[in-house]
Amino acid sequence: MLYNLCAIITAISAAVSLGFALAAYWQSRASDDTSGINARYALSRSGALAIGALGLLLFHSPEYLAALAIVMTFVQLFDSAIGRRVSKFKTYGPLATGLVNAIVLALYLMQ
Template sequence: MLYQLCAIITAISAAVSLGFAIAAYRQSKASYAADGLNARYALARSGALAIATLGLLIFRSPEYLAAIAVAMTCVQLFDAMIGQHVSKFKTYGPLIAGLANATILALYLMQ
C-alpha cells in the first residue's frame, strides 16, 4: 500500500511540475529569447521526470521508486525555495508536497 501511495504522490508531483513547465513555455510564446529557452529546458526536464514516474505505476521496484521519489522531492524543495520570492502558495505547496513525498518514501523503506 505504501509503495502505491508513494508512487502516486511522486507521479502527481511530476505532473504538477510538468504543468507549470507547459504554462511557462506557453507564456514565453515559444520564443528563442532567454525566457523561451529557459521554458524549453524546464519543459524537457519536467517531461522526462513525468515519463519516468509512469514506470512507477507499471513496474514495482523499490530502488526505482526511491530514485524517482528522491528526485521529485528535491525538485519540490527547490521549487519551494524559488517560490518564497513569488507567493506563499508557491512556497508552501511544493514544500508540503516534497515533505509528504519524503515522509511516505521513508515509511515505505522502513517497513
C-alpha cells in the same frame, strides 16, 4: 500499499511540475530570448520526469521508486525556495508535497 501511495504522490508531483513547465512554455513560446529557451529546457526535464513517474505505476521496483521519489522531493524543495519570491502558495505547496513525498518514502523503506 505504501509503495502505491508513494508512487502516486511522486507521479502527482511530477505532473504538477510538468504543468508549470507547460505554462511557462506557452507563455514564452513565441520568444527566442533566454526565457523562452529556459522554458523549453524546463519542459524537457519535467516531461522526462513525468514519463519516468508513470513507470512507477507500471513497474514495481523499490529502487526505482526510491530514486525518483528522492529526485522529485528535491525538485519540490527547490521549487519551494524559488516560490518564496512569488507567493505563499508557490512556497508552501511544493514544500508540503516534497515533505509528504519524503515521509511516505521513508515509511515505505522502513517497512
